[in-house]
Amino acid sequence: MDLLSGAVTPPTGGPVPVVLIGAGKVAHAAHLRELRDLRHVLRLVAVVENDPVHLAAVRAGGFPDAAVCGSPEEAVRAGARAALVCTPWWTHREVVGACLEAGLPVLCEKPVSLDLAEIDQLLAAEERAGVPVAAGYMKRHDPVVARFIDHCRAELPRARRFEIDIHDPNAPHQVAHLLPYPPQPFGPQPPAAERALRRALGAAAGSVQREAYARGLGGSLIHQVNIVHAVLAGSGLRLDGRLLHADQWADGAGIGVRWRPDRMLLIDATHLRVPEHRRYRETLEFTAETSVATLGLPSPYARDESATLTVETWDARGAQSERRTYTAEPGRTGFRQQLLAWAASLSGEPGPGPAGPPGLPGLLEVREDARVMREAALRLA
Structure with a gap:
């Protein structure tokens, strides 16, 4: 470990x-x-x-x-x-x-x-x-997530599938213990949000598409699409224009999206709202020719849990395999590391990153992620 x-x-x-x-x-x-x-x-x-x-x-x-x-x-x-x-x-x-x-x-x-x-x-x-x-x-600042992205970039020429699976209570009990006042109940979008969604998606979009864009797609999976974009950066592969299909089920509680950036790589992402679940679960799995990297993430609000990355590699000719597991110290949350990186950038400290403040995603990434999520929302029946 x-x-x-x-x-x-x-x-x-x-x-x-x-x-x-x-x-x-x-x-x-x-x-x-x-x-x-x-x-x-x-x-x-x-x-x-x-x-x-x-x-x-x-x-x-x-x-x-x-x-x-x-x-x-x-x-x-x-x-x-x-x-x-x-x-x-x-x-x-x-x-x-x-x-x-x-x-x-x-x-x-x-x-x-x-x-x-x-x-x-x-x-x-x-x-x-x-x-x-x-x-x-903030997930981009988790050191375990950063290691996962680095592994995926290195293995991208041999990649075959990238799977994202989220089980999200998305319910008041998820954060009630962290708030000094009762959390708002889960309910319909406020009128101002509805107007904004109509502007964003256009008059032809229906209520299912607007709800999916606000929550399962734009409110959650946009995080993971940003991670995928970080993996694909500089490779010539893209999600924009490579959408195979987008589905919704369980009266809109489940959203699934599939892309194929090229003939060798398939990307699947699902978000399922299950308020009866007491815990948030997020799994990203990257499969390449001779390796599988599995990233498990706790609730983004958890401070006493950390992400876990397991990387399995093997050599078929030598019949040898290796399994390594990476985690981080409790409290090294994405929120904390993001604030530290932001503070460093504000103070002029050097850091990596092609756009925005050093080491921090900027508006160009925001636009790319939103464009992909919008395309998926408009494809929903």
């Missing part, structure tokens, strides 16, 4: 003052508890949030001195130098755009947007502002 520390070098110039915009579920279930532990690299100086219950929870949760602001501009006056955006996705064009106008680099929760036109607007705003938008693909 190979224990991965996943350590990221913290910035050397002192903690970066940041504003949290949106103090809802993902902020409390993930980001705020990490920020409490990462005060040496990120300092929460302001919050933009209009719900008094959510604000009170921020103050009681360890940030009593954070200024309450009504806009990114006010947050800048309060000392913020970067913005962590955790508002609903259909608000991101306006919120992220306002941050860029205020000169704030942004880390935006996924999906940054499901509307290609909005993403193009954000790309233009990013170029005008000269400060970057990083996408909240």
Whole structure:
């Protein structure tokens, strides 16, 4: 067994003052508890949030001195130098755009947007502002996931199948123990989200397609499509335009998508909402000619569990095989490692990455992922 520390070098110039915009579920279930532990690299100086219950929870949760602001501009006056955006996705064009106008680099929760036109607007705003938008693909920062991606890239010329299988409760009990207030029940999309989905998919799309795009595809599988795109980067293979079919079953609770980037490789992805399950389960399996890599991921909100990667290789001629298992220290979650990488980028620390802040996926990846998910949504019957 190979224990991965996943350590990221913290910035050397002192903690970066940041504003949290949106103090809802993902902020409390993930980001705020990490920020409490990462005060040496990120300092929460302001919050933009209009719900008094959510604000009170921020103050009681360890940030009593954070200024309450009504806009990114006010947050800048309060000392913020970067913005962590955790508002609903259909608000991101306006919120992220306002941050860029205020000169704030942004880390935006996924999906940054499901509307290609909005993403193009954000790309233009990013170029005008000269400060970057990083996408909240926190799984990419898990050291075990990074090892899986590296293995898949190395074996891609011999790849035959890439399978993704998610069992997701997607229910209040999944995060209830992490929130300081009762979680919202699972229900229909808010009117503002419905309007945004209609714009994103077009008038011809039906309710099943909009719901699938908002949740199973754009709300979940877009993470894994980003991982697939990271594997395929630079190979000439692509998912866009290679869709074989997209299905939904169980009254829309199950979504399945299949692509064939070339004649040798098949990619299958499924998301199944099963609220009766008490645990989230995610498995990615990459099969090549002489190896199989299996990645198991716990709930993204789990801190006491870590990803596990098993790589099996064999030599048929010598009848020899090898099986290696990799994991990481508890607490080395994707959310934590993402915030550390973001802090390092804000402080000018060097890091890998072809686009966006160093080591962080940017808006170009967001656009590619959304285009592929949109194509799948429109293919659903």
